[in-house]
Amino acid sequence: EDQVTQSPEALRLQEGESSSLNCSYTVSGLRGLFWYRQDPGKGPEFLFTLYSAGEEKEKERLKATLTKKESFLHITAPKPEDSATYLCAVQAGRGAQKLVFGQGTRLTINP
């Protein structure tokens, strides 16, 4: 069974304090790994898709990387508006369309 584990569950940082969120996965035939951001009371907002080990993508203060077993979401010099829950999901298996999500990391950036 495909599994996705995110750590830590919650993370508090000071504004400007860089850190990384982890997403470990166990799947058969990874087709894509996705990062989403979710604000309270809203739906997940797409951030990145990574398809193969070694791939990296960047957007503003966020950078996502992928290895054969895990993905990292690096946050550089975060601002309070980066506070949200960050979700990792995998799409695996031939022809599969569904996403398997991790529990998320709740990130709080204090000013």
Place this chain on the structure above:
Amino acid sequence: NAGVMQNPRHLVRRRGQEARLRCSPMKGHSHVYWYRQLPEEGLKFMVYLQKENIIDESGMPKERFSAEFPKEGPSILRIQQVVRGDSAAYFCASSPGTGRGGYTFGSGTRLTVV
């Protein structure tokens, strides 16, 4: 270009009533997915539909839950005889088709069963 539209945003039902949740996909998207987010839990896949077809319903509870995506109109997630444990946020997502790419999610319907 409107995103994925879900309605209602909030829905309160008494135990035993029926709940109908609607989802209109993004323009040009023909694939719809429903996910459920229980309190303090992650998003769980329920069902994947294309127009007039259920493609994968491996995450749907065996009883009381059904979904459809008719040729015309929105996709509907229907929960019959609701129980307190059905209280959750239900999210719909859409995509243009198979292949690579992420989905676009709606803002969700928050169902409360009293």
